[in-house]
Amino acid sequence: MTEISRRALVQRLVASTAFVSGASPLSAAPAPNRSPPPPAPPGKFEFDDVVRRARDLAAAPFEPVAPPLPDALNKLDFDAWRDLRFRPDKAFPIGDSFQLQLFHLGHLYRRPVTINTIRDGIPTPIPYSANLFDYGRTKLDKPLPVNLGFAGFRLHYPLNAPKVFDEVIAFLGASYFRVLGRDQRYGMSARALAVNAGTEAEEFPFFREFWIETPESGADRATVYALLDGDSTTGAFRFDIYPGVDTAIEASVTLFPRKPGVKFGLAPLTSMFFIGENDHRFSSDFRPELHDSDGLLMHSGTGEWIWRPLRNPPKPEVSSFLDKDIRGFGLLQRDRDFDHYQDLDLAYEMRPSYFVEPRENWGEGRVDLVELPTGHETSDNIVATFQPKDSPEPNKPFNYGYRLIASLNPAKLSPNGRTLNTYQTTAAALGSPEPINPGSRRFIIDFVGDDLRYYFSDPQLVEVVPSTSQGKIVRSFIVPNPHTKGFRAAIDVQLEPGQSTDLRAFLRSGSRALTETWTFPWRAS
Template sequence: MNRRMFMKASMAFATVSGMSGVSTLFSQSAWAADGIADGNAMRFDFESLKKNAGALAKQPWGGAPGPLPATLANLTPQAYNDIQYDANHSLWNNIPDRQLDVQFFHVGMGFKRRIRMFSVDAASREAREVHFRPELFNYNDAKVDTKQLEGKNDLGFAGFRAFKKPELARRDIVSFLGASYFRAVDDTYQYGLSARGVAVNTFSNGQEEFPDFTAFWFETPDASATTFVVYALLDGPSLTGAYKFTIECEAERVVMTIENHLFARKDIGQLGIAPMTSMFSCGTNERRMCNTYHPQIHDSDRLAMWTGKGEWIARPLNNPQRLQFNAYEDENPRGFGLLQLDHDFKNYQDVIGWYDKRPSLWVEPVGKWGKGAINLMEIPTTGETLDNVVCFWQPAEPIKAGSEFSFQYKLYWSGLPPVRSGLARVDATRTGIGGFPEGWAPGEHFPDTWCRRFSIDFIGGDLKAAAPKGIEPVITVSAGTIKQVEILYVEPINGYRILFDWYPNSDAITPVEMRLFLRTKEETLSETWLYQYFPPAPDQRKYVDDRQMTPG
């Protein structure tokens, strides 16, 4: 399951005859002069888009995408990347001294969805379509036969990307490409994890679906604006949707306010709201797949949750040997996200992926979401090219065919989340062989009983002030026994390290759920550390000494 490369595109938008308002909303006509928008003027507003999405949900899904011209369908990834949009034909190129601009992606290769693009005058609410034509692109060395593309103004586009001064036309800060996937950057200009418009049956009895954004409408911003608004129509086998994105391109981060209205075509076993997709290969806690000179490899290092009851939770990510799915029940969550909190280059040593620059993504629900669960799926991966972590909110209410529902939330793309508790926070998690004192090495007197040692570092908060009162680690596990608990002040991190050894009480290899937080008698001092540990098989629970003391 390649989630980094497989940003699935699907069929071209199918206009449904007889549907009230749709033919007007999507009518094509002779070109008109309005920058690169060359269609006739038509009325557009969000209410009309919602009505059309609802009407579309009452019709059968259009099915698989139609074929692309051979010269595009057979492109290699390198050839596809050689196709560049001509910045002189950007969407807002006719606005002098603009702060923002938009360019489009070419269809081709695996990006078969033919997406329609519209420019909207914010004052008059008139929209004009931007039709595809080859002169909008520079084909460079892609070896595309542009004769096959002549007259195909219905070819559409694969997606779009947005730019902000001073990097207009050079480095983009927002990208929508493939199905309903999109990404944004912070001030490092380094992309990392992705978000999606919606997730459908990611981990359920049904086959996972990847609905598509099939059309976008861009409100033309003022020249001085650093915020723009784009609307989107979503279409898929089981649901449709109308989306409004208000995208604030701030100096150090991108903030998106999202309003969606979803309409179910069918019963949906698992609906994911505010889904995000990331990669975790190895880190301080999971070294199994780190047979590389890089100390760590990951886009995100933890799932963070701020529950409806106010608890702050840090759950380090894993690269498990077997696919794992966890659901953390909550009611009216205050926030959650996949975070990348370690931004020290020394801990990655990567000059290709630049994992130290990758942003975190934090979801802030707007209004009350009710009961549900934050779902986390971790997929085994052998390397960094596979996105193997999926996270989203799943409403508790079943999704039935014909139902309508809506959610509002904000997405913060930034190095650090926009909110942090005043509690001590988890800095790092490490594991290793246990059963002997720190500073000793296992040898002939190594105990016969196998165990695993865990080390969790907490920094910040009021730990030093609370130390005279006595800091108590509160540890619970779903199986096994905890022994050798220690708490150490570590001067280099100006924080405290909790050490404990976990001993199995059976041969089971079922994942062990671990939970830890710090307190005094009067108060909670830290966020809650959650962890899922995978015990090895019984025949692997032993220390192996592979030293060779004689030549040979």
């Protein structure tokens, strides 16, 4: 399906060779203290209208084929499509705090979406006009019809300066969207829904129509309604967007499944991990690290915080973490040091972290982490999503909600001591004459934050607590790290050749856990 972005394309590479690592057991964080928007007066367009549209659409046969685009748009390559730029002076005001700009159809984006603005409760579709765009070097032979539609849209807001309208959120391609907080640079993406993710039967539902509500004067919130369609489900989405230092989205969702037994992934996140500090197999690039995210953070229903560093694996792999009433999960970019990236243009250290907090209990299920092999930084190869244990029933509404936060400060997302770095090396001291046991490996973890500084002058009060699902822990120890004002833990593990394990470790003092739980899979060669 050529309309799907590169993120969707790489996800299709997940094959039956993917393995599910030993399923690991993992409260929703309180919703923000904001008053919900008042209900719309009778007769005005509101979320219930989108829900009715989704219900009616689910009762009709799915129409997967998009209307054909004019040949001139079908032939556009990426550079030619990128030249079709929206004119900033044509931006549509959305109240006095937001502006709306549009994306042109063409290249991979061949499915038109209808985009409406809502003023005084009345929705009005935006007609296509060539005057809205600067075509640059791209020349089109014939005028395009007013009912052409658009590929997507973006909202602008005075995010970084009072009088400058910066891009804060963009919806483009299938059900993808990206959101920014202050001083952030685009990196990872979110999706409305994943369907059968990580299987040959994976689907990519798409948004057919959007409605952007005009807020009251001076409002700090924009509201977007969206109608989702796909072979296995339809859906109504409401996104309340609160721009700021950490931009937050409150999402309300009603799905209408068309089929039984479908595996829905709620609040899916997509990112890229090519090279990190723990693996330099793939590149001789002068840049030490290349990634949009460096780990998966989970807040379990029991209150445990779990950190799983990301990898660029040699083959597709899926790791699953069982949980009940999960409180949150997200893909984070914890490393904020420019020296670790050395990229003046792409600014990986400014890529946002996305964290999802369910607004109510999601029940039993699992967080799935999909990791795909990639040989370069231009393909997204990481997916994280929550899959409910039981598939929603067809022809019945399935309701849920969540909060998504885009942040540069991962410390806000985990109150405990946290993992800063993960390294691997041979399981022997540097220069030691002792032989290295086959099937052994040393993992080194830097823990920082919380009150680890308190114990820095009395390190004997702190211990590392390691465990392994297979094999054995040969030794473990910790030392103070004066450069991080935290502790460095080392764990030597030994497996039989070909055996795999899930490692876990955390720091504690007495009976009190001082850090989140670090977990990492490893297979002995």
